[in-house]
Amino acid sequence: xxxTTKKTVLALSIAAMFAGTAQAQxxxxxxxxxxxxVVTGTRVANRSALDTAAAVDIISAETLKNTGTTExxxxxxxxxxxxxxxxxxxxxxxxxxxxxxxRGMAPDQTLVLVNSKRRHSSSLVNLNGSVGRGSxxxxxxxxxxxxxxxxxxxxxxxxxxxxSDAISGVIxxxxxxxxxxxxxxxxxxxxxxxxxxxxxxxxAGGTWDGPASRxxxxxxxxxxxxxxxxxxxxxxHLTIAAEYKDQSRTERGGYDVRQQYPRLANGAxxxxxxxxxxxxxxxxxxEMQQTTFxxxxxxxxxxxxxxxxxxxxxxxxxxxxxxxRMAQDVRNIPSxxxxxxxxxxxxxxxxxxxxxxxxxxxxxxxxxxxxVYGKNKMQFQIENTLNRSIGPTSKTAFDSGGFSYDQLVFxxxxxxSLDVAGLxxxxxxxxxxxxxxxxxxxFAGEPDSYRYGGVVLPNGLPSAxxxxxxxxxxxxxxxxxxxxxxxxxxxLEANITPQLLASVAVRGEHYSDFGExxxxxxxxxxxxxxxxxxxxxxxxxxxxxxxxQQNFTSTSTNFIDGVPFEITxxxxxxxxxxxxxxxxxxxxxxxxxxxxxxLRFDRVSLTVDAYRIKIRDRIVLSExxxxxNVRNYIASQGFIGVGGGRFFINGVDTTTDGVxxxxxxxxxxxxxxxxxxxxxxxxxxxxxxKTPVTAQLAALTPAPVxxxxxxxxxxxxxxxxxxxxxxxxxxxxxxxxxxRATRYGKTMTPGTxxxxxxxLAAKTVVDLEGRYALTPKMTxxxxxxxxFDQYPETLPPALNTTGNTPFSNYSPFGRSGRFVYAxxxxxx
Numbered sequence: 117x118x119x120t121t122k123k124t125v126l127a128l129s130i131a132a133m134f135a136g137t138a139q140a141q142x143x144x145x146x147x148x149x150x151x152x153x154v155v156t157g158t159r160v161a162n163r164s165a166l167d168t169a170a171a172v173d174i175i176s177a178e179t180l181k182n183t184g185t186t187e188x189x190x191x192x193x194x195x196x197x198x199x200x201x202x203x204x205x206x207x208x209x210x211x212x213x214x215x216x217x218x219r220g221m222a223p224d225q226t227l228v229l230v231n232s233k234r235r236h237s238s239s240l241v242n243l244n245g246s247v248g249r250g251s252x253x254x255x256x257x258x259x260x261x262x263x264x265x266x267x268x269x270x271x272x273x274x275x276x277x278x279x280s281d282a283i284s285g286v287i288x289x290x291x292x293x294x295x296x297x298x299x300x301x302x303x304x305x306x307x308x309x310x311x312x313x314x315x316x317x318x319x320a321g322g323t324w325d326g327p328a329s330r331x332x333x334x335x336x337x338x339x340x341x342x343x344x345x346x347x348x349x350x351x352x353h354l355t356i357a358a359e360y361k362d363q364s365r366t367e368r369g370g371y372d373v374r375q376q377y378p379r380l381a382n383g384a385x386x387x388x389x390x391x392x393x394x395x396x397x398x399x400x401x402x403e404m405q406q407t408t409f410x411x412x413x414x415x416x417x418x419x420x421x422x423x424x425x426x427x428x429x430x431x432x433x434x435x436x437x438x439x440x441r442m443a444q445d446v447r448n449i450p451s452x453x454x455x456x457x458x459x460x461x462x463x464x465x466x467x468x469x470x471x472x473x474x475x476x477x478x479x480x481x482x483x484x485x486x487x488v489y490g491k492n493k494m495q496f497q498i499e500n501t502l503n504r505s506i507g508p509t510s511k512t513a514f515d516s517g518g519f520s521y522d523q524l525v526f527x528x529x530x531x532x533s534l535d536v537a538g539l540x541x542x543x544x545x546x547x548x549x550x551x552x553x554x555x556x557x558x559f560a561g562e563p564d565s566y567r568y569g570g571v572v573l574p575n576g577l578p579s580a581x582x583x584x585x586x587x588x589x590x591x592x593x594x595x596x597x598x599x600x601x602x603x604x605x606x607x608l609e610a611n612i613t614p615q616l617l618a619s620v621a622v623r624g625e626h627y628s629d630f631g632e633x634x635x636x637x638x639x640x641x642x643x644x645x646x647x648x649x650x651x652x653x654x655x656x657x658x659x660x661x662x663x664x665q666q667n668f669t670s671t672s673t674n675f676i677d678g679v680p681f682e683i684t685x686x687x688x689x690x691x692x693x694x695x696x697x698x699x700x701x702x703x704x705x706x707x708x709x710x711x712x713x714x715l716r717f718d719r720v721s722l723t724v725d726a727y728r729i730k731i732r733d734r735i736v737l738s739e740x741x742x743x744x745n746v747r748n749y750i751a752s753q754g755f756i757g758v759g760g761g762r763f764f765i766n767g768v769d770t771t772t773d774g775v776x777x778x779x780x781x782x783x784x785x786x787x788x789x790x791x792x793x794x795x796x797x798x799x800x801x802x803x804x805x806k807t808p809v810t811a812q813l814a815a816l817t818p819a820p821v822x823x824x825x826x827x828x829x830x831x832x833x834x835x836x837x838x839x840x841x842x843x844x845x846x847x848x849x850x851x852x853x854x855x856r857a858t859r860y861g862k863t864m865t866p867g868t869x870x871x872x873x874x875x876l877a878a879k880t881v882v883d884l885e886g887r888y889a890l891t892p893k894m895t896x897x898x899x900x901x902x903x904f905d906q907y908p909e910t911l912p913p914a915l916n917t918t919g920n921t922p923f924s925n926y927s928p929f930g931r932s933g934r935f936v937y938a939x940x941x942x943x944x
Contacts (some may be wrong), residue, residue, distance in 0.1 A: 236490030294345025305937025352415030561588025681759025697810020767808025789848030
C-alpha cells in the first residue's frame, strides 16, 4: 500500500465527512468515566483498555509518582517492560538527551503524542556508539511528571491512524485538566554505591597499583515540583505546573593505570605518577540544572463550542565529559594543563511548545481542529579543553555551535457514529487531514572551535585542529531548511456482530522532500465470552526520514602522514556522498502483524499479545569510510583533500518477533490492607536480514563495509531480549508501600571481532518505597532504587584501555548503582 497521491485520500475523507443524513448516535468524547477509558488507538468514545482491538497500557499519575524518579523516560522504563532506557555515557549530546525505545525498535520508530497531538522531536541526532545510533527522537524528559494525568501506551503499529513514526507503537501523554486542587512535591536523593574494578597491567616498573573496588556517594539530585488547578469561568480549567531539578554527576570511571607523564632524563618515572588522581573520568550521569513550566487550559464557550490549549518551556544546562587527555598526550599543551585535562561538553537545551484548538458540533459530526508548534534547540559550549593547533595561547572554552528543530502541525478531524443496517453497533467514522511544516537549522561555532591554527608537533607533524572532544560546526556546515507534509485519513470501527469488533484505517501522506506514502490497518477482536477474547491486526506503516537525518553535517580536519584531510558526516545529497553511492533518503516501510488474547477472571486480568514487525529500508548511519582506497577513489572523482566520512543511508531490513504479557490482580486483604499486583513481561528477538551496499564501494578492493558487525549486533543484541517486572502496591490506612523487581535479559556489547564481543548477563534490579501520611494532605516517602546495588559486568582492560569506561553503554539499566531518596508531598 505504498505510493499514492494525497488527493485521492483527501477527497475520500472530505466526502465521508459531509455525506449522509442518517441519524447519528451521540459520541462526544470525554475524559472518561473510569480510569480504564482510553483515547489512544481508537476514536470511539468510552472504550476501555481491556475492550480495544489492540494492546493499550495505562500508567497513572500515582504510578509515576511512586517510581522514585522524576525523569519521564526512566519512570516509563520502570512501569513498562516493553520500554527500555539504557542511559549511555561518553556519547556527547546523547548524555544530555537520552532516548528510549519501545519493543526493541529504534527510538524514532515510536510516535509520541501530548493530548493526542503529535509532539515535536529533539534537534539532536544520536551519532555515537549507543542504542539508537542514527536516530532523532522525542525528548519526553521535557514533560514534567507533575502535569501528567495519565499516559496511554499503544503497543501496536498505528501509522494508518496517526502517520509517520508509529511503527512500534504510540505513547500518548494526557495532561491534567483540574479546575481546583494541587500538589507540591520535593524529592532529594543520592547514590550510595560500591562497584568492582578490573584494572589493567601497570607499565614495567610502575608502582601505582589500583584498588579492587570503589565506593561512591554522589549523584545528589533535588527536584521541586508543583501543580495547581484553577477555574476558568463556570466550566473551564487552567492547570499549571512547574519543576526545578538540580542533579550532580555520577562518576563510575575506572582506575587509569597508564603512564601519564614523560619519563625523566634519567629514564625514571615522574614522581607525580604516584600522586595524580587516576580516577580521572566522568563516566556516568551528567550534571544538570533544569527548569520546566507547563500549562494546560480549556473552556466551554457554549453552544457546543469548546476551546483548549497548552504551552511548555524547558531550559536544561548539562555538563558531561569526554575521554581524559593525559599530560603526555600529543593533544595536550603542558603549559595549559600540566597534569592533563578532562574536556567537558556543556550543552544548553531549550524546548518550547504551544498548542491551541477548538471542538464543536457540525450537524452529526464532532469536529476538532488544532494548531500545535514546538521547537527544540541545542547549543554546545566546550569547557576545560583547548585547540592544540593554536598552541599555548589557545582558549580553554569554546562556543561550538549547535542546531534546532521546529514543527508546526495543523489538524482537522471529524468524528460521528452512524446507524448502519446489519451492524450490531453504530459505525464510528473518523476522518481528517493534517498539514505539518518541519524546520531544521544548524549553526556554526566560533572560528577557534574548528580552525587549524598552524602549530606543529615536535616530530614535525601538524597538530589536531579544533576544540578537543567536540570541534565546532563550521560555516560550511550551516543550513536552514524546511519541508512540508500533508496527510489525510479515514478510520472506521464497529461491531459486525455482538462478539466481533472490527476497524479499518487508511492514511496517505505527501512530503515535499521525498514523496508519498500510504498506510493501511485492519484490526479486529472477537469476544467468545465476557471473560475471554482474542484480538489482532495486520497493517503496513512508514517512518519518514527526519530533517535531522537528511541535513546534519559536521567536519573535522585530520592529518594523515602530515597531509590535511576533511573527515565529514555528509548529508546524503552531498556530492561526495553521492559519489560514494548515497541517495536521497526515502521512508522506512513496515509490515506489522499482531495476535493476542484478553482474559478476565473476576478481578484478575491477563493479556498476551504476540507481534511481528518487518521493516524494510531502515535508515542508518554508515561506517566511517576513511580507508586509503576510499580516499583515492574520492580524489579520482575530483574531490581533493577529502579524507572520507559517513552518511545516512536506507538499506537495512529487520524482522522483530515478540510477545507482551501483562497480568493485573487487585487484592482486598481486609485488615491487612489492599494490594495491587502487576506482573508484566516482554520477550523479543530482532534479526537483521539485509545490509546496504553501493556499487561504487563494492567495486573497490577490498570493498569497505557500509554497515559492519558492531552496528548489526547493536540492533540484534544491544537491547534485552526479555524484560520481566513484578510490582506490588500496598495501602493500609496512613501507610503505603511499593515493591518492584525487574529482570533485564542479557545483552551484548559488540566488538570489532567476535573475540572482542562482551556479553552482559541477565540482572534483577529491586526497588522499594515506603509511604506514610502524616496528615490527609502531607505524605512522606522513603525509598531506594536498585536496593541491592546491581551493576553490569566490569569490562576487561582489553575493552577499556583508558580505564575511563569500566561498564558497557549497552547495559539496559545503566551503571550508577543504588539510589536512596526521600520525598514529601503536600496536596492542597
